[in-house]
Amino acid sequence: MALDQSFVGRTYPPTxxxxxxxxxxxxxxxxxxDDNPAYTDAEAAKALGHPDVIAPPTFVFAITFQAAGxxxxxxxxxLDYSRVVHGDQKFSYRRPVRSGDRLSVTSTIEAIKSLxxxxxxxxxxxxxxxxxxxxxxxWTKLVARAAEEA
Amino acid sequence: xxxxxxxxxxxxxxxxxxxxxxxxxxxxxxxxxxxGDFNPIHWNxxxxxxxxxxxxxxxxxxxxxxxxxxxxDWTGDPGAVVEYGVRxxxxxxxxxxxxxxxxxxxxxxAAKLDDNTVRVDLTATCAGQKVLxxxxxxxxxx
Numbered sequence: 001m002a003l004d005q006s007f008v009g010r011t012y013p014p015t016x017x018x019x020x021x022x023x024x025x026x027x028x029x030x031x032x033x034d035d036n037p038a039y040t041d042a043e044a045a046k047a048l049g050h051p052d053v054i055a056p057p058t059f060v061f062a063i064t065f066q067a068a069g070x071x072x073x074x075x076x077x078x079l080d081y082s083r084v085v086h087g088d089q090k091f092s093y094r095r096p097v098r099s100g101d102r103l104s105v106t107s108t109i110e111a112i113k114s115l116x117x118x119x120x121x122x123x124x125x126x127x128x129x130x131x132x133x134x135x136x137x138x139w140t141k142l143v144a145r146a147a148e149e150a
Numbered sequence: 151x152x153x154x155x156x157x158x159x160x161x162x163x164x165x166x167x168x169x170x171x172x173x174x175x176x177x178x179x180x181x182x183x184x185x186g187d188f189n190p191i192h193w194n195x196x197x198x199x200x201x202x203x204x205x206x207x208x209x210x211x212x213x214x215x216x217x218x219x220x221x222x223d224w225t226g227d228p229g230a231v232v233e234y235g236v237r238x239x240x241x242x243x244x245x246x247x248x249x250x251x252x253x254x255x256x257x258x259x260a261a262k263l264d265d266n267t268v269r270v271d272l273t274a275t276c277a278g279q280k281v282l283x284x285x286x287x288x289x290x291x292x
Contacts (some may be wrong), residue, residue, distance in 0.1 A: 031184035032215040032219075034224075056215060057222070057228060061291070091235070096229035
């Protein structure tokens, strides 16, 4: 069933701050096998001009996707999460995420489309730090695959 | 932000050193924990098959995380990445054996942009199939 177009443009309240921890960054970097010292060694990060260790570029997805849960689980929107796959992902960075950041995400539904029975939802997550400065924007395209014919 | 590659030293067509990234079931369990994405299609073969997949598949975001390493290892500074986007075109199927799967990533400078930035187009394949499409990063060089 096609989703309600009137949800396009809807913005959800900002999430409670997520505090980025240096050990979480280390855990993530190790999980993707990335030994870049900027992720684990504050001195190496400072030598590159960062105030503290930074997170790998895709780390922030864990935070924005959790925030997108407000959209995905919005009963009024009615997306069938059991059929959802990740279509596209994009990030635009003002600066890298770093240890000690307290990040809040504001999610907006940018578009809703129906294509060959698939529901496609584009969600934009604006990530701000505690000072209210923009850090990164994440665009996530979710595709709820059409249910098989009974 | 100090990248180790200079803008003046690259041209459209400059190739970045390609890399290969092995992925096994253990890799996926570890990534699930680190990323908080516990969708069972990434670790439970029975569940994956029930929803129509050939086997357990890697997290798309895992592949995205590996692909950008071709760029961040090239520049040295991961903070130099200004934009990064991908389309998930095919799943990376990860069999339950000692080999797992291998993701092969290559990158090429596709455009020189303003402000010492370049656009790098990435290709990521697994078992000969393209697993990412429209995979592009904009990165600031020295």
